[in-house]
Amino acid sequence: MTQTIHQFVPNFASGDAIGTHVRHSQRVLRDAGFRSEIFYDEAQASVKKLGRHWSQFDRARDGEDGRAWILFQLSTGSAMTDAVLELDLPYGVYFHNVTPPSFFERWEPGAAENLRRALHDVRRLAPRSRFALANSRFSEQTLVEVGYSPTEVVPVLFDYAELHDAPNAKVLARLRRDEGTRVLFIGRVAPNKCQHDLIAAVAAYREVFDATARLTLVGGRTSNVYYRSLEVLADELGVADSVELTDSIPDDEKLAYWQAADVYLNLSEHEGFTVPLVEAMHLGVPIVAFASSAVSETLGDAGILLTDKDPVVVAAAIDRVVRDEALRKELVDAGYERARTFAVEATGPVLVDAVKRAVAGG
């Protein structure tokens, strides 16, 4: 008999890690013979047609009178938590991790409150959850601490094919006109991602090693106040002309930044899983990163992992990667190898097996 497992996702977007993961999860589950639909609370216009609002979930029809399962993509506080609990269907969660509210307290008290709610929801869902999947061992640890069982790590699903479209030629030409080392970071502008440390590191690198170096921060704003503080910081450090905050940009422009990058720098203090690190590995951009949260396990040996993010130490690491050809080649090769382990061809079956085991166990 065909088994059904529907995905519930609070925010369904086209370009972010969760939205991409949800779309690929649906594909691999369907390919494995599951019936699987997507239900969301909020959705971007471009992906709305791929699912339905959760209020349209019919327990008799969609829930097959209690036989269907739910896979809840847990990352934020949402009204869907109550819906999942009230539906009284067997469910499991896929935990994308929740940023500790303390990072946002100072910048966006409202966002901090939402994160507290999300952590509360993580605890509320635990007792009746039949299985729990996490995007990393780091995230799995949180699930175990709040009582989920059984738990398993299934990396985020995404497809490298999207990274091989043509880059925006105009942007690429502009980037290639500039001299100097080009340092890149991709991720939402949020206090836990510590873009201020990136600006400080590149300011120090310009001061000590390469006065023409540039930093590009690609990513939309999670905190406007933090975003403005970064602009002010760059200005006060006299590097405003060398630090580019792009905000959200189309994929083809992002690809141009990838192609022009000499080093990918990540000094984030909290990541559940870091898709751009894997993208950097796949695209052959050497990585310097701060060893925090899930960064170390995502990167493995395929980059330079620092335990100190003092601007001068980070600057020295960038300098080493840029100047030492043999090290650079070794990091790039190690990155290619590691990136293969995160390809959807490798991770899709891990998800399917985990779901099959859970459903078979009832």
Added chain:
Amino acid sequence: MAASATSFPRAALAEEIAAAADEREGDPSFPSARIAKIRSLAARLGAAKVDPGDIRHAALLLERHAVIDLQVPTASRVPGVQLVKRAVKQLMIWYLRFLAAQVTALGHATARFGVTVASRVDSMEAEIEELRARVARLEGE
């Protein structure tokens, strides 16, 4: 995944880099004052709590809250009220836009003023520190 054999053992490499940074910092030509400024300004943004005297943060909060949201909620559970609210919103929107633009401009100007004052205070504090150090040196001679 098992760690692969590497010509540059990663832990040793990180230590090597830290040592290279230390060495660089000990060089007489190292731009110590400039790096101290970089460390101090970045550390401010990394702090979990705001220093009550942080004028920059206060100015940026002001700037953020000076943005007036013109999307007034029009939902209502009372039948017909939603339509009335929508109509009022449509009628008032030109007026609200005019007011909001002025409030936002005032907020931005005030925030810019705050950031400028903060920068001036910082550079004065740095000068005072430098003068103190010079006085201490001269007194010691």
